[in-house]
Amino acid sequence: MIWDWHFAGKILPDLLRGLVVTIEATLLGYVVALILGLVWAILRRSPSRIVNQTVRWVVEFIRSTPLLVQLFFLFFALPSTGLQFSALVTGIIGLGLHYSSYTSEVYRAGIADVPVGQWEAATALNLPRRRVWFGVVLPQAVRKVIPTLANYLIAMFKDSPLLLAITVPEMLHSAYDVGARSLRFLEPMTIVGVLFVIVSVLSSLLLRRLEFRYGNN
Amino acid sequence: MSDVLSSYPLLLRGAWVTIQLTLYGSALALVLAFVFGLVGLARSAWLRAFGRIYVEFFRGTATLVLMYWFFYALPLVGARFTPMFAAVLALGLNVGAYGAEVVRGAVKAVPKEQYEATVALNMRPAQRLRRVLLPQAIALMLPPFGNLLIELMKGSAVVSLISIADLMLRAQQLRQSTGQTTSVFLVILVMYFVIAQVLQLLVRYLERRADIMLGRRPGREARSPLETLGAAK
Numbered sequence: 427m428i429w430d431w432h433f434a435g436k437i438l439p440d441l442l443r444g445l446v447v448t449i450e451a452t453l454l455g456y457v458v459a460l461i462l463g464l465v466w467a468i469l470r471r472s473p474s475r476i477v478n479q480t481v482r483w484v485v486e487f488i489r490s491t492p493l494l495v496q497l498f499f500l501f502f503a504l505p506s507t508g509l510q511f512s513a514l515v516t517g518i519i520g521l522g523l524h525y526s527s528y529t530s531e532v533y534r535a536g537i538a539d540v541p542v543g544q545w546e547a548a549t550a551l552n553l554p555r556r557r558v559w560f561g562v563v564l565p566q567a568v569r570k571v572i573p574t575l576a577n578y579l580i581a582m583f584k585d586s587p588l589l590l591a592i593t594v595p596e597m598l599h600s601a602y603d604v605g606a607r608s609l610r611f612l613e614p615m616t617i618v619g620v621l622f623v624i625v626s627v628l629s630s631l632l633l634r635r636l637e638f639r640y641g642n643n
Numbered sequence: 644m645s646d647v648l649s650s651y652p653l654l655l656r657g658a659w660v661t662i663q664l665t666l667y668g669s670a671l672a673l674v675l676a677f678v679f680g681l682v683g684l685a686r687s688a689w690l691r692a693f694g695r696i697y698v699e700f701f702r703g704t705a706t707l708v709l710m711y712w713f714f715y716a717l718p719l720v721g722a723r724f725t726p727m728f729a730a731v732l733a734l735g736l737n738v739g740a741y742g743a744e745v746v747r748g749a750v751k752a753v754p755k756e757q758y759e760a761t762v763a764l765n766m767r768p769a770q771r772l773r774r775v776l777l778p779q780a781i782a783l784m785l786p787p788f789g790n791l792l793i794e795l796m797k798g799s800a801v802v803s804l805i806s807i808a809d810l811m812l813r814a815q816q817l818r819q820s821t822g823q824t825t826s827v828f829l830v831i832l833v834m835y836f837v838i839a840q841v842l843q844l845l846v847r848y849l850e851r852r853a854d855i856m857l858g859r860r861p862g863r864e865a866r867s868p869l870e871t872l873g874a875a876k
Contacts, residue, residue, distance in 0.1 A: 506825060
């Protein structure tokens with residue numbers, strides 16, 4: 427069997443529709459990961475030992491178990507608790523939850539990097555806790571870790587094909603469908619691979635610009 | 644829950660396949676990481692470009708896409724792989740690309756004076772690497788390698804999608820036969836967690852060994868008798 431350009435052109439629109447779903451899931455999942463990661467990072471600084479140790483182990487657990495298993499768990503177990511989500515929403519929650527364990531480490535490093543003097547000054551000024559976090563610490567901490575956080579967007583994009591396992595119609599899923607219907611797997615699979623590389627390389631070029639802009643360390 | 648627990652032999656068999664995949668995959672990844680990491684440091688621009696292409700390509704594709712490609716697309720052009728081989732190849736190539744960047748970064752991070760000293764001592768390039776640069780670089784590589792090892796172990800769960808009977812696939816079978824979705828997945832999540840923790844302990848041990856080897860952390864044998872006497876006083 428040899429490469430058929432005509433066939434490749436015919437299936438491209440299908441695959442691009444899949445790419446849109448892939449990107450949608452990645453971006454929304456990323457928003458979940460950014461917010462949830464920040465929540466984990468702040469809770470880990472809680473003075474209560476019970477809270478910070480619990481969060482520590484929960485995050486460690488999420489980080490060291492496979493995303494695929496977590497997705498299945500959410501997909502099959504959530505409905506039994508009465509929460510009914512579409513496959514795509516479950517996928518977004520799963521991706522976001524998994525990657526929040528990575529982003530929380532990134533935030534944690536950023537927060538640890540804020541000089542102690544800043545905390546002391548905030549205490550001396552008698553700022554309320556909320557303002558200490560949102561007015562003083564986080565603006566400095568987050569700025570420093572923006573390039574690292576952006577790295578995880580790319581990593582997440584590459585994990586998004588796993589959503590096909592819970593029937594989300596993303597790119598690899600559409601490629602598989604096309605392949606199963608026409609019994610030609612070479613073209614769809616290759617195109618998907620190439621599209622992945624193109625999007626990843628483009629976004630890592632963007633990332634380098636981000637690093638240039640924010641990275642003085 | 645008891646149904647799930649009583650079928651533990653099935654899950655253990657799955658876990659063994661997961662561990663095997665992790666071992667083979669990381670062995671391949673380690674070799675690729677060193678080869679392409681060192682190629683990335685070569686003086687020839689052509690060699691460096693070759694290394695870059697490998698790294699960018701395999702860091703850019705998803706493991707699952709690669710695996711599907713090996714498993715579904717390549718047989719059509721005549722290259723037929725067993726599922727296990729396709730899986731190990733995809734995992735190894737993918738993680739190897741990340742590893743190559745780690746190797747390159749670590750060798751570059753060894754202080755420049757060390758390199759200059761090897762030149763001053765008239766060592767051959769191979770000797771410089773083997774006796775001076777790599778031993779120091781390996782200590783720097785271990786922590787990121789540890790992370791990659793866990794990533795690889797987690798990534799191996801996707802092989803169930805090309806019908807390899809790893810822990811994930813066994814869980815699927817068990818789910819279908821017992822219908823106890825939640826407890827099946829909870830049990831294998833815990834199993835994956837345990838495997839990850841064991842791997843982490845292993846890497847920590849290697850890190851300690853590397854530090855002792857480089858004299859950065861006092862080992863038991865490194866302490867002189869005089870010091871021990873002093874401590875006793």
